Amino acid sequence: MPSHRSENLKTRRLLSALAFALTGLLAGAVALADAAGAPADSSAVVEPIEKAAPLVIAARDKDAVTVRTLLAAQPAPDVNQRTADGTSALHWAVYHGDADLITKLLAAGADANARNDYGSTPMSEAATRGEVKILRALLAAMRMLTPPTPMARRRS
Numbered sequence: 001m002p003s004h005r006s007e008n009l010k011t012r013r014l015l016s017a018l019a020f021a022l023t024g025l026l027a028g029a030v031a032l033a034d035a036a037g038a039p040a041d042s043s044a045v046v047e048p049i050e051k052a053a054p055l056v057i058a059a060r061d062k063d064a065v066t067v068r069t070l071l072a073a074q075p076a077p078d079v080n081q082r083t084a085d086g087t088s089a090l091h092w093a094v095y096h097g098d099a100d101l102i103t104k105l106l107a108a109g110a111d112a113n114a115r116n117d118y119g120s121t122p123m124s125e126a127a128t129r130g131e132v133k134i135l136r137a138l139l140a141a142m143r144m145l146t147p148p149t150p151m152a153r154r155r156s
Contacts, residue, residue, distance in 0.1 A: 053081040059089035059105075062096055071104055079108040086116035094122045094134055102137055112138040 055077050058066035067089070070077050082088050090110040093101040102122075106112065115121050123142075126134040 053083045053089075055079065055081055055089045056083050056087060056092065059092035059096075059098075059101060060087075062098070064101070067101060067104075071108055076108065079105055079110045080114060082114070082116070085118065086114075087120075088114045088116070088122070090114065090122045091116060091120065091125060094125045094129070094131070094138075097129065097131060097134070099134060099137070102134060106137060106141040110141075112141045 055067065055070050058070060060083075071079075080088055088110065090102065090105045090112065091114065093105055110122075112122050123135065123138050126138055
């Protein structure tokens with residue numbers, strides 16, 4: 001049976017090896033960032049360059065006035081425009097639970113099945129949020145939900 005002391009020594013050696021490896025990885029990452037001209041601030045978050053998508057930005061910011069103005073504009077904007085990460089105005093409307101905006105976007109032809117870079121669709125967002133009414137509206141827009149048909153009475 002190994003002694004407590006030998007187990008501690010093994011643990012310390014393992015931790016030292018891990019610390020050494022992590023230090024090497026960190027140094028390599030810093031060197032790569034320096035070579036790429038990244039800022040020295042290690043807390044900086046790198047975000048994708050935003051594409052011009054005013055309808056999406058207005059929906060994200062819950063700016064109802066701008067959304068209404070954009071949807072009423074002639075020519076109307078692309079209702080399926082996306083930001084750099086593939087998110088649409090409908091994604092944001094569902095995320096915020098804004099039933100009125102969802103209805104307007106769907107009526108304008110928004111794609112209820114649009115998938116962003118994270119694999120999320122308006123449908124999956126509504127399901128995650130447990131928004132049954134929104135799910136029904138999205139399904140109806142996709143023509144997947146048909147009204148129930150009355151069952152024929154059985155004759156005895």
